[in-house]
Amino acid sequence: MTKTNPSATSELKTIGFTPFTYCSDQPLFHVSAGVPILDALTQASALLFLAKSFAEDAAYAKDTDRHAWAAHYLTAMSKAVIDDVVKVLTPRPTRTKDESEV
Template sequence: MTPSLLMPTVGGATFGKCNAQDQRLFSVNAGVSSVEALEHASLLMNCVNTLSFMGAVDDGHEATAMRWASHYLSEMAKALIDDVTLGLHPAQEPT
């Protein structure tokens, strides 16, 4: 069996650390098309690239907001990619 991007997300990835116990506030929903999840991750990363560049060239108060926004968006994108990867592991051929 070969890995397939037709597999849905498994819902195992979380993001949004909060409180002293580093609990996660959000998670990826199971059952979303992996292709759509990766497309969404790509869109999020495009926003991250734009915001991080703008934050790097801006020395005003807005730069701090842009850096935090890019941090949170990148965490969301990573969770999507991690969740797709979790779904691919069981589908890989034994070595």
Template structure:
């Protein structure tokens, strides 16, 4: 019998801050399994890795650097939200 517990995102992490108040434009959705969220984070980090490599090989490609920056901000939000979900599941709160 499998006693594994499904741990989900809590929906607290935000990214893409804008305006003078640093208001977040996006938020991680609550209720996504942490396993699936981490899979997405891995895929995004693969893109970041490729973009930073390519931008390092070219001297003047600011668009790749900015794309990497925004993608890495998304990944951080996913990982932060997964961490909150894990803490909540362990009884430590979010």
């Protein structure tokens, strides 16, 4: 793992390439571009906390599945945020001059 410059990391923002919740094979929602990654990860953590709470409720509430569905959507949103941040933090291979011209 490479070390990152904390001040440079704090300036990184989401790129908005990651969709979630599909309808008819088309993404209904996606992560918004331009959100500072620290804010995005903080939000993902809050969503996962709520999803965990709903999943626990779903384990005990046998009369309905609404808690399970809430947990499902919250985890899908959280995963999309984390995946988008990973795309920002993962270095892309350097393109050669020939590849740039194509």
